[in-house]
Amino acid sequence: MPGRPAAARAAAPRGTRIRAGFAHGRSFRGGQGSAPPGAAAPGSSVPALSLVIRPEHAADGPGIARLHARAFGPGRYARTAYRLREGGAHRADLGVTASVGSFLAGSVRMNAVRAAAGPAFLALGPLAVDPSFAGRGIGSALMRASLAAAAAAGEGLVILVGDAPFYARFGFAPVGNGDLELPGPVDPARFLWLELAEGFRARVHGRVAALPPGA
Ligand SMILES: CC(C)(COP(=O)(O)OP(=O)(O)OC[C@H]1O[C@@H](n2cnc3c(N)ncnc32)[C@H](O)[C@@H]1OP(=O)(O)O)[C@@H](O)C(=O)NCCC(=O)NCCS
Numbered sequence: 001m002p003g004r005p006a007a008a009r010a011a012a013p014r015g016t017r018i019r020a021g022f023a024h025g026r027s028f029r030g031g032q033g034s035a036p037p038g039a040a041a042p043g044s045s046v047p048a049l050s051l052v053i054r055p056e057h058a059a060d061g062p063g064i065a066r067l068h069a070r071a072f073g074p075g076r077y078a079r080t081a082y083r084l085r086e087g088g089a090h091r092a093d094l095g096v097t098a099s100v101g102s103f104l105a106g107s108v109r110m111n112a113v114r115a116a117a118g119p120a121f122l123a124l125g126p127l128a129v130d131p132s133f134a135g136r137g138i139g140s141a142l143m144r145a146s147l148a149a150a151a152a153a154g155e156g157l158v159i160l161v162g163d164a165p166f167y168a169r170f171g172f173a174p175v176g177n178g179d180l181e182l183p184g185p186v187d188p189a190r191f192l193w194l195e196l197a198e199g200f201r202a203r204v205h206g207r208v209a210a211l212p213p214g215a
Contacts, residue, residue, distance in 0.1 A: 049101040053141050056095030063104035071128035080184035081125050081161040085111045088210025096145045098138045105133045108142040115180055116206025121157035143170050156200035159193045167192050181207045
């Protein structure tokens with residue numbers, strides 16, 4: 001979206017190293033004997049690899065497509081969340097990835113969408129972490145980084161389709177009032193939103209669709 005990338009990139013982490021490092025299949029948690037980046041694992045001369053959270057680069061595309069295939073499987077294109085993104089393009093300035101060495105271990109993207117009435121806003125997804133790195137805080141780190149980038153870019157609202165128990169920790173709650181409708185069936189308990197600008201939710205109504213690239 002014109003005018004947005006610089007602001008968002010300034011907010012998105014540029015290679016933030018977070019608490020987990022990995023070597024020889026072991027993980028080192030912050031506060032529990034963390035290994036510094038590049039340090040050898042205990043009892044080993046092999047350097048530990050640390051996790052880096054950074055903005056998505058254009059070259060990440062193929063790795064992210066493979067990650068989506070591993071995380072969601074072949075049925076992913078039939079999901080309502082995928083249909084919501086049809087005809088649009090992800091916001092290149094708001095994508096965030098997690099890598100361990102040269103391996104792309106996680107990714108989150110955002111798409112611009114619009115309801116029948118009201119200003120444009122964001123749909124978050126896909127969020128995916130490679131199954132071999134699940135449960136180490138990567139998904140949460142990606143969520144925090146992408147929401148910070150969206151807020152810094154001046155966005156007012158983020159919607160998603162996903163597991164409420166996971167997303168509630170970032171402030172998401174069920175849309176629940178029937179004001180917004182998705183282009184396909186969805187369990188209302190999984191249709192969530194998070195307001196980034198106060199009062200934004202009251203301004204959007206009707207069926208949500210992807211904003212075509214350049215619109
Ligand atoms: C969902 C996903 C992104 C979570 O990534 P992750 O790196 O494993 O998440 P984290 O390690 O940051 O997990 C943080 C917490 O969320 C919990 N959690 C993870 N996935 C959850 C889910 N689907 N529902 C409820 N809680 C979940 C974890 O148990 C953990 O809880 P704790 O802090 O109490 O220990 C990852 O499992 C994944 O890619 N799954 C397959 C694709 C998918 O379902 N994407 C989301 C679309 S809804």
